[in-house]
Amino acid sequence: MAVVEQEAPAGALGAPAARRPQVTIVPLRGLPIVGLVVVALVVSIAGNWPWALDFFHVAGGGAWTAVDLFMGFVIGPIMRTLSVPARIELTTRLMPKMLLIMPTLVTMTLAAGFQLARHNGMLSGSYGRHAWVVASMVVVAVMAMTALALLQPANIAVLFELRKPQPNPAIVQKLMRRFIYAAGVTGAMQVATLIIMTRLAT
């Protein structure tokens, strides 16, 4: 991909803290919505309701895939070409929301999907496409490793750095680069997920 990465000019983040947007790590207003989704998910699993499980798996999985592809292949390359102050503006608004949205979508998709697979007999070794189910677990494992070890920590660390009175441009650059590349990897893995899931559904 021919994208020129802009280097941070010295002191690019040196603007007084008052002129930079206020950085929130976790948007507390979103927590009740997350709580509501988790409770609804637990109730659906406990009730073993096929429609609710289908809804959580399909809606959560669709949104997770779309967000990963969009972040990896659209926002990521755009972000690399933005000026550093513009990146900071985008990051301070986008990342806190991602911190709530992504774990919620992942939990919805995986918990409902596992229950659905048990319910439909897809987890059973005798299921004709059992190998595809196992392949989907492997893809999820690779995505989990990338997201939990690289993407999420970089997301949180960049927000902590931006809360400092004098954020260090080199650290912000390094963390954002890591975030963008990790988002690209998970985006690529989502293509594999799409292939597997459409194969299972056909």
Added chain:
Amino acid sequence: MSAAPQATALAEQPGPKVTELGMLSIGLVAAGVIYLAAYLPRRAPLAPAVVLLAAAVAVLAANVVLLARRPGFAWWRFTQVARWMLLAYLVVAGMLEFTFVYDHTRGAVLALMTLLLATFTLNVPLLAAYTVARFEGSRE
């Protein structure tokens, strides 16, 4: 030295590969869970899963020990981030455990799944808190 260059210097200094080891530990946990789930509803031979669990725990323990020996590490920031992350991932782990129990997973398989889940739940806060703390300078 002011806080920002000090933080950069600390982050750049050669140290334990906490992120890489954390990824390895999570990968071993994932392999254990996939192995057990691939056999469902039959019971998988447990030895390979036990080996994977032991390896994941060993890597996690080694990671903690190596991190504890890192000089100048911002432990105050580490514990601040780790405790909130742990709280969040306890909710996720609680849900997964509920699913295991609800699906009638019992005995040695449940014990193994629970230990794998616990190892996973400890790795996630460790990785996030380490990434934040490694870029901290001295206490402000």
